[in-house]
Amino acid sequence: MSAVRRPPALPNQPGPPFDAPAARRLRSALGMGPEHVAHDLRASYGMPYATPDLVRAWEQGAVVPTSPELTALAGVLWCSPGDLIGRPRTLREHRIARGVAPEDVAMAVGLELLPYLDMEEAGDWRGTERQSAVLADLLQLSLPDFVTVTGKEEKLAGLLRGAVTTRWQAHVRQVGKLVPLDRHLLENTLRELHEEYQGRMTATLSWADSPTSAQAQQLGEDFLTRIVTHFWTAIENGNF
Template sequence: MPVDTHDGDARRPPFNAAAARRLREALGMTHAHVAYGIWAAYGMRLEPAVVASWELGESAPTEAELTALAGALWCAPAELLGTPGTLREFRLALGLAAADLALRVGMDQAGYERLEAGGRWSGTDRQAAALAAELRLPLPALIRFTGQEERLTELLTSAATTRWQGYVRPVGKLAPLPKERLQQTLQELHEEYHATMTASLSWTGGDASDEAGKAGRDFLDSIVAEFWRRVGEPTS
């Protein structure tokens, strides 16, 4: 699915050009119809050629233009974005302005915009819950956006390499999932890590300890993604 991300221009969100064309054609609209709809409803004067260039992936709409385009095409902004990956994309997918979201979450707008730009989370647990509710964030995204993924990595690494039983409660505080599911997942990660190390050490030829160390590091490097997969929480 073609997606034009236009990296480097903070005003232009990732844009699904093919979806825009498909939605327009399904409505029986021309580029001129879309341009007129954007002007009539949002007061933005655009040439039909601009709409055509968006669909060709030659350029992409700004945040305001994306919202207007979604309105002209009678669709949600999310349909023009694809699967959101960043905090900003989750917000744009719901057609929310940064100021409105900050107000709903109980943050000042400047603080929220710094967070969107990659700043560190400094909010409260209550604000985190409000952010998750307003943006309909999956648990992996909430943990990533609130700066807790590094801590989760540390806990999962310790659970896999030492005694997993002692990490059920700490992991559960970060990822409030059913205790039985957490226990099963941590036990599986622990067993798989040690099985990987044992298998690597049993190889003949070369330096077995080096091979085991590399296999173990590779396993731990992907442990967070593997954790989410095993507990059934989508990461994208």
């Protein structure tokens, strides 16, 4: 493959998480070769630098498309940008996945464009409760996604670690402020996570002089590292 040349990514427009296998699969389903995709990018989307080698580089994961390139590629492949994006994590990635312009988001939530873009760039959503509700509806955010894109996941993780390592009852109210869920569901979820973690730690103490002690300790640390994932899984399966 020859060297891929293209303009540098535009400022404040890093490429979203790209699903390279999906791009290759969609192209093949249309019976197109990389040369056909490159031609359409040049002819229909004003990308004179688009070559078959660039398309191959995208599909092999060697190069990540910028946001404008991904939007153009989606047009060529007759799909939505979201079909070419891996799991979105940031506010920008969710917006791109839904194919919504930043101007439209800013207008919908009642913000000037530049303040909105600053929040998007910093990953620090500072909207009001009403604006947050509009944002979640516009971008079709699940509650876990909303917590992540508004920068609350780290705080939630800290509260959950405290709940499983100390008294879970003392953290129900604070967790409830971050995630507006049924109190009974929250209580049962925190109790379940607390019991699971404490069970791991009890095993660690019981095996203190055995070769498995270090392994048990690592399991406990891994549990804390993935505490937010465990929380949402427990919430989803919350048939208490």
